[in-house]
Amino acid sequence: MNLRHFAAACRSLTGAKHGPSLYDVCDPLLLTGHGGDAHLSKFYRTALCNPALRMLLRRAGLPELNEAGRLEALRMALLRARDDAAPDWEAVGAPVASLLDTIDLAHPKPKPVSAYGRAPKPSEIDHVIRTCGTHLLRSFARSGFLPAYAAFNLIGDPDLRGRELKMALTGLNSRGYKNSTLLFNLARIFIARSPARSLVNPPWTGIAEPMWMPMPVQIRHRSAYYDAFFTEALLGFIETGLAAPDEIAAARKAITEMVEFCLVASREQVAGREGAAFSVVTALAPAPHPRFSRFFAQIKQDLGFGIYVPDCDTTACSFSAATQAGSTSAMLDQPLLDFYAGYQVREGANTPLVTVPINDNIDFEGGIATWIDNLAGARPFGNDLDPTLNLDVLEVTLRNLARWRVLQTPSRLDTLRRIIGFQRRLVESGAFKNPRSHIYYLPELYCAYFGRCFAAFQALPSEAREAVDPDGAFEAIRARVLTYVLEEMLTAEINPFDAALALVALGHLGADVPSLTPALACIVGALGEGGRHGPFKAYEWNKMKTPTRILVGGSEVTSAFVLMGLALARKAMMGRCRGFARS
Numbered sequence: 001m002n003l004r005h006f007a008a009a010c011r012s013l014t015g016a017k018h019g020p021s022l023y024d025v026c027d028p029l030l031l032t033g034h035g036g037d038a039h040l041s042k043f044y045r046t047a048l049c050n051p052a053l054r055m056l057l058r059r060a061g062l063p064e065l066n067e068a069g070r071l072e073a074l075r076m077a078l079l080r081a082r083d084d085a086a087p088d089w090e091a092v093g094a095p096v097a098s099l100l101d102t103i104d105l106a107h108p109k110p111k112p113v114s115a116y117g118r119a120p121k122p123s124e125i126d127h128v129i130r131t132c133g134t135h136l137l138r139s140f141a142r143s144g145f146l147p148a149y150a151a152f153n154l155i156g157d158p159d160l161r162g163r164e165l166k167m168a169l170t171g172l173n174s175r176g177y178k179n180s181t182l183l184f185n186l187a188r189i190f191i192a193r194s195p196a197r198s199l200v201n202p203p204w205t206g207i208a209e210p211m212w213m214p215m216p217v218q219i220r221h222r223s224a225y226y227d228a229f230f231t232e233a234l235l236g237f238i239e240t241g242l243a244a245p246d247e248i249a250a251a252r253k254a255i256t257e258m259v260e261f262c263l264v265a266s267r268e269q270v271a272g273r274e275g276a277a278f279s280v281v282t283a284l285a286p287a288p289h290p291r292f293s294r295f296f297a298q299i300k301q302d303l304g305f306g307i308y309v310p311d312c313d314t315t316a317c318s319f320s321a322a323t324q325a326g327s328t329s330a331m332l333d334q335p336l337l338d339f340y341a342g343y344q345v346r347e348g349a350n351t352p353l354v355t356v357p358i359n360d361n362i363d364f365e366g367g368i369a370t371w372i373d374n375l376a377g378a379r380p381f382g383n384d385l386d387p388t389l390n391l392d393v394l395e396v397t398l399r400n401l402a403r404w405r406v407l408q409t410p411s412r413l414d415t416l417r418r419i420i421g422f423q424r425r426l427v428e429s430g431a432f433k434n435p436r437s438h439i440y441y442l443p444e445l446y447c448a449y450f451g452r453c454f455a456a457f458q459a460l461p462s463e464a465r466e467a468v469d470p471d472g473a474f475e476a477i478r479a480r481v482l483t484y485v486l487e488e489m490l491t492a493e494i495n496p497f498d499a500a501l502a503l504v505a506l507g508h509l510g511a512d513v514p515s516l517t518p519a520l521a522c523i524v525g526a527l528g529e530g531g532r533h534g535p536f537k538a539y540e541w542n543k544m545k546t547p548t549r550i551l552v553g554g555s556e557v558t559s560a561f562v563l564m565g566l567a568l569a570r571k572a573m574m575g576r577c578r579g580f581a582r583s
Helices: 005-016 022-030 038-048 051-057 070-083 091-099 122-143 164-169 175-192 194-200 222-241 247-267 295-301 314-326 336-343 389-398 410-428 443-458 462-468 472-491 496-509 511-524 555-574
Strands: 150-151 218-221 266-272 277-281 542-544 547-551
Touching: 005 150, 022 038, 022 051, 022 070, 022 555, 038 051, 038 070, 038 175, 051 175, 051 194, 070 091, 070 175, 091 175, 091 389, 122 247, 122 511, 122 555, 150 222, 164 175, 164 266, 175 194, 194 472, 222 247, 222 555, 247 266, 277 314, 277 336, 314 336, 314 389, 336 389, 336 547, 389 410, 389 443, 410 443, 410 472, 443 462, 443 472, 443 496, 496 511, 496 555, 511 555
Parallel strands: none
Antiparallel strands: 150 218, 150 547, 266 277, 542 547
């Protein structure tokens, strides 16, 4: 704990109390058994009544709850959530939403910079690549997999205001997930309006949030989604020519095992919209595959994740990684576009598919929704639509264009062009730069993942590129993404994860080599910041906005993206980039 954290803790413990606290509101209703929905009380006791949080928030009161009418309305809403067999969630959420709109949260605004460090030497870049590759291989050898971590920032997400809370409560399907969303968002009001705010959510450098120790719980686990990107990173390590022979052998073994984890352990059969069976990939395979501890497995259940369904993103990334790794699995022969078409938003019939439209500032037409119904028809998280997920669908389709006979099948080509149209409208409107437009990712992730798409598009024969994109959407998007990365991201303070994502985007999009200097200098200068955990710290890779702000990342994740970004920069510097350099 540094001086800033200590001062915030002291203010939380000794400050004046100006009204009822979270515990004054909830203890009489939820602390002991009162009948009704047992999960609501259990979640309250598990997530919000831990001694450390209770101590920090015991003096965090809201003055407006001194008004008897407002306090009674809030308590009645909690009673309805607890006792009603089928609560009116719009009504339940109303008093919490009203209070939620009183907090002031904003996305980070990195300070502008006018000078960067020197351009690193090629030998320094090679050293960082080797260090990151070695880190990944040692971690895999030690654990038998490459982990990522989930961490809770109880301040919540700036994009989830009162309106979005009510959208979530009415659009989610799992009552447990609604319960956790309701109570987490009630708690964040008291946190954000108290001195504890500085302890829970201290400032940071750059865009991606560091996963620092003030986050009291970090859940180590394995997912096919993570294995897909770790596979890409190790393939990149081999391709650089910097891996030693024993490292190449270890990397190939790890890649084989991770692809098998994606396509076998995480495989799940579902039905397409027309009833045809498809094999897809779930992000959290059945136990024991996710490698949760028993304690965190129970927390997962208490949070409302008891039933976990497959998603379109993990499926796309797993298929892509397996394709790049040269897998011969028959599972890859499935024309996924036929399946995705059933989850594509089309004006009219399919519009209600998105039940949690908290990013409705964008046009969903042509986009693919996130969550896949399991065979029992369950979809506990309702459905949402994320632009970066759609880039992953686009990228895997371009990689498998011939295998899936997309150009020879009009319905598949139509589905593909609709996704491209969705992306073009998003980018040309400028909405891709707005964090609110994204559900699970930051705008900088969107830019990096578009770079991956652009590389897959450029690898196609010219006739195929013309058939897929006759209107030049890829070029139009490329120009705007490059402008954003060069003129907005890299003219402000960045951290190593931001820098790695910038390099992935710039490397794939054919940016000039001198433009890589800010990101390269940041990464080389920060090497060693991770201490005993790895070459670099853990940063936000992806996130959830419900039930609260849950970040996913890890030191291995940072190493993987730094490796991928530096490998692309190295290619460009050596004149061997598979794309084409442009001015």
